[in-house]
Amino acid sequence: MTDCLDPVEAFRQEAAELLDALETTLLDLGQRPQDRDLIDAAFRALHTIKGSGSMFGFDQVAAFTHDFETAFDLVRKGKAEPSDDLVTVALAAKDYIRALIESPESTDAVIGASVIDDLKRVIDTGCGVGAGAQTASRGDGEAKVQAAGLADPAAAGWRMGVAFEPDILRNGTDPLNLLDDLRRLGACVVTPSVDRLPEIDALDPEQLYIQWRVELVSDCGGEAIEDVFVFVRDSMDLTLAPLMQQPGETAQGLALDLPMDEQTGVAASTPVEAAQSLPGSEADPRREPARRVDDRASTTVRVPAARLDQLMDRVGELVIAQARLSQLAATGSDLAIKAVSEDIERLAAALRDTTMGARMVPMGSLFGRFRRLVHDLSRDLGKPVEFITSGEDTELDKTLIERLADPLVHLIRNAIDHGVEDAERRSAAGKPAQGTIELSASHVGAQMLIRVCDDGGGLDVARIRAKAEEQGLIAPGAPASEQEIYQFLFHPGFSTAKALSALSGRGVGMDVVKRMIESMRGSIDIATNFGKGTQITLRLPLTLAIIEGLLVRVGIERYVIPLAAVEECVELSGSGASGGGERSFLSIRGDLIPFLRLREMFRSESAPDLHQKVIIISTGEMRVGLVVDQIIGSHQTVIKSLSKLHSNVSIFSGATILGDGRAALILDVAQIISAGQAGIESLRSEAA
The missing domain is CATH 1.10.287 (Helix Hairpins)
Known part of the structure; x- marks a missing residue:
C-alpha cells in the first residue's frame, strides 16, 4: 500500500493555495488599484491554474480560466482601470473556479458564462483612453493581438528558440499550452527537436527532453512574446531574432534553414543553439545551463496532515x-x-x-480568509469597513487553527453587524464614515492571544441586562457585575438583535464561540467602552498535544497544572489567610487573592500535610490561588482526552500518564479561575 499523494489531489491542493493567494491579491488590488505588481501577481496565478488544469484533465477549469485571463489581460496591459466592481466580479469568478475544481459535476456552465459576461462588462466600462486601439478577443479558437515594437520595418515576424528546463513538467507547466499561446499571435511554424530523447529504458516521464524552433509571422512586438512566457521565464532559455520575409511569401513557404550537425546530418541538438546562429542573435556565454531537478535544493515538502x-x-x-x-x-x-x-x-x-x-x-493562513468575509459583509450591509490585521507571522498549532475558523467568523460578523454603526450614526458621534475591524495575534508566555476589536458603539450593559431579565436568566434587581452581565451574551439563544436577519437574531453565534474556545482549553475576555468600541480576547494554549505542567499532590492523588498559567508558589500560613470553608483570601504584596482548597473541592479523605502550598494561577487579569499538599515538580505532559462519560466534568481538561504508569488529571485553569471569581462575587454580595 502506497502513501503517495494522487496527482489529481495534489493539483487540487496546489490550486486551493493559488486561489487563496489570488483572493488575497484581488482584495489588495481593491485597496491599491494602481499597484502593477498586484495585477501581475493575479495574472500569474490565473496562468498557472490554467496550465495545471489542462495538464491534469480539468478542461473546464482551463477553458474558464482562459476566458478570465483574457479579460483580465486588458487590466494588466493598462487598457482598463481596476475598480471595486472589477474586484467583486473577479472574486465571483475565482469562486467559480474553485467550484469547478472541487465539484465539477455540480457546477452550472450558465453561471460561469454569466460571470465572464459580467467581468467583460465591468472591464469594458472601465477602459481608459485609447483602449480601443489595442484589443484582445477570441475568435475561432485564435486570439489576435495587435502591438507595436518591431525595430526593423523589413521584419515580418520572429524567429525564436524555446528551451525549457527539464523539470518544468513537475512544476505543473504545460509547454504545449504556451506554444498554443504563441499561435494566437499569428501564423506559426513550430519544429520540435527530439534528438535529445534518451533510450526508452532511461526515459523519465516527468522530464522534458523536447525543445522547439519557432517561426512566427506577426506584427506583434517582442514584449508580446515575452508576455507569453512571463511566468516561466526563469525556467527556460528564449532567444529572439527578427524574421525576414520576401514580399508575397507566406508562413508555409518559409525556409527553416536549421543549422545542421556535420556528422549526423540532422538539426542542431538544441533549438537554442540553432536560434543563436541566426542573424541578429547573440549567445550569452554567461548563461548557465538548465539545471536538473536533482541539482536543486528542495526547500519544502508536502506532507499529509x-x-x-x-x-x-x-x-x-x-x-x-x-x-x-x-x-x-x-x-x-x-x-x-x-x-x-x-x-x-x-x-x-x-x-x-x-x-x-x-x-x-502562521496565523496569516487563517487571517487571510476573513478579508473576503469583511469585504462581502461591508458591501451587503452598506457599511464601509477597514480590516486591519497584525501578528500574521505568529504561529499556532495547526489543529487549533482549523478549529478557530468558525469562532472568528462569528466574532467578525457580530463586530460588523452589531458593533460598527451605519454612516449616519457614526457621523453623529463624530466618527469617520469608515469603521475599523482589527484582528491581531500575539504570544504571551505559552499562550496565544487573539483579539477582535471594533470602533463601534460598544456593549450596552443595560440592554443586555434587560434582555437577560426578560429571558429569566437573572432576577430583576439582582446584583451583578458588568463581567457577569457580559457572560449572558454566550448563553444559548441569547440575542439583543431587534429584528431577525440573515446575519443575526437567533442567538447561536456567541454560544458556538464559547463552546469551541472552551473545548480548546481557552478562555474569552471582553472589554468594552460604550460608544467607542469593543475588544474580545481569545486566550489559547499554543498546542493541544504536549505541554509543560506542574505536577502536584492533593491527598494521595496527583494532578497537573499547565505551567504557562502558574505565576508563583507560596507557603500557606495561618497569618496569611482569612476566612474559612472552601473560599479564603491571601494577601500577596498588598493584593487580596482568593484561593481554593483543592482537598475540599476533590473531597480528599486523607489528612492534610502540615505545610501546605498555594500555587497562584492566572488568566488575563484574574488570579486565583490553589492550595495543594505537595509540589512535586515540572512534568512534560502528554495530553489525553477524557472519555465521553466525563464530558460534564468541567474543571479537568484532560489526563496524562506519569512515569510510573499512573494517570493524573489536568486542571482546566479557565474553569478553576471562574470558580474562584464566583467566590469573590458571592462574598462581595454577602458583605453588601
Whole structure:
C-alpha cells in the first residue's frame, strides 16, 4: 500500500493555495488599484491554474480560466482601470473556479458564462483612453493581438528558440499550452527537436527532453512574446531574432534553414543553439545551463496532515516512555543507565520541539480568509469597513487553527453587524464614515492571544441586562457585575438583535464561540467602552498535544497544572489567610487573592500535610490561588482526552500518564479561575 499523494489531489491542493493567494491579491488590488505588481501577481496565478488544469484533465477549469485571463489581460496591459466592481466580479469568478475544481459535476456552465459576461462588462466600462486601439478577443479558437515594437520595418515576424528546463513538467507547466499561446499571435511554424530523447529504458516521464524552433509571422512586438512566457521565464532559455520575409511569401513557404550537425546530418541538438546562429542573435556565454531537478535544493515538502498527527502521537508515547526510564534510573545506582537516560531525555525533548514546530502554522493562513468575509459583509450591509490585521507571522498549532475558523467568523460578523454603526450614526458621534475591524495575534508566555476589536458603539450593559431579565436568566434587581452581565451574551439563544436577519437574531453565534474556545482549553475576555468600541480576547494554549505542567499532590492523588498559567508558589500560613470553608483570601504584596482548597473541592479523605502550598494561577487579569499538599515538580505532559462519560466534568481538561504508569488529571485553569471569581462575587454580595 502506497502513501503517495494522487496527482489529481495534489493539483487540487496546489490550486486551493493559488486561489487563496489570488483572493488575497484581488482584495489588495481593491485597496491599491494602481499597484502593477498586484495585477501581475493575479495574472500569474490565473496562468498557472490554467496550465495545471489542462495538464491534469480539468478542461473546464482551463477553458474558464482562459476566458478570465483574457479579460483580465486588458487590466494588466493598462487598457482598463481596476475598480471595486472589477474586484467583486473577479472574486465571483475565482469562486467559480474553485467550484469547478472541487465539484465539477455540480457546477452550472450558465453561471460561469454569466460571470465572464459580467467581468467583460465591468472591464469594458472601465477602459481608459485609447483602449480601443489595442484589443484582445477570441475568435475561432485564435486570439489576435495587435502591438507595436518591431525595430526593423523589413521584419515580418520572429524567429525564436524555446528551451525549457527539464523539470518544468513537475512544476505543473504545460509547454504545449504556451506554444498554443504563441499561435494566437499569428501564423506559426513550430519544429520540435527530439534528438535529445534518451533510450526508452532511461526515459523519465516527468522530464522534458523536447525543445522547439519557432517561426512566427506577426506584427506583434517582442514584449508580446515575452508576455507569453512571463511566468516561466526563469525556467527556460528564449532567444529572439527578427524574421525576414520576401514580399508575397507566406508562413508555409518559409525556409527553416536549421543549422545542421556535420556528422549526423540532422538539426542542431538544441533549438537554442540553432536560434543563436541566426542573424541578429547573440549567445550569452554567461548563461548557465538548465539545471536538473536533482541539482536543486528542495526547500519544502508536502506532507499529509495525518502523518504529522501520527508522528505527534508517537512522540507523545516516546515522552511517556522516557519519563518512565528517567524514574527507573533515578531509583537505581547504575551510572551508565543514568547517562543513557539523560541522553534519551535530551533527544526526546529535541524531537518533541521539532515535531511540534512542524505542526505550527502562521496565523496569516487563517487571517487571510476573513478579508473576503469583511469585504462581502461591508458591501451587503452598506457599511464601509477597514480590516486591519497584525501578528500574521505568529504561529499556532495547526489543529487549533482549523478549529478557530468558525469562532472568528462569528466574532467578525457580530463586530460588523452589531458593533460598527451605519454612516449616519457614526457621523453623529463624530466618527469617520469608515469603521475599523482589527484582528491581531500575539504570544504571551505559552499562550496565544487573539483579539477582535471594533470602533463601534460598544456593549450596552443595560440592554443586555434587560434582555437577560426578560429571558429569566437573572432576577430583576439582582446584583451583578458588568463581567457577569457580559457572560449572558454566550448563553444559548441569547440575542439583543431587534429584528431577525440573515446575519443575526437567533442567538447561536456567541454560544458556538464559547463552546469551541472552551473545548480548546481557552478562555474569552471582553472589554468594552460604550460608544467607542469593543475588544474580545481569545486566550489559547499554543498546542493541544504536549505541554509543560506542574505536577502536584492533593491527598494521595496527583494532578497537573499547565505551567504557562502558574505565576508563583507560596507557603500557606495561618497569618496569611482569612476566612474559612472552601473560599479564603491571601494577601500577596498588598493584593487580596482568593484561593481554593483543592482537598475540599476533590473531597480528599486523607489528612492534610502540615505545610501546605498555594500555587497562584492566572488568566488575563484574574488570579486565583490553589492550595495543594505537595509540589512535586515540572512534568512534560502528554495530553489525553477524557472519555465521553466525563464530558460534564468541567474543571479537568484532560489526563496524562506519569512515569510510573499512573494517570493524573489536568486542571482546566479557565474553569478553576471562574470558580474562584464566583467566590469573590458571592462574598462581595454577602458583605453588601
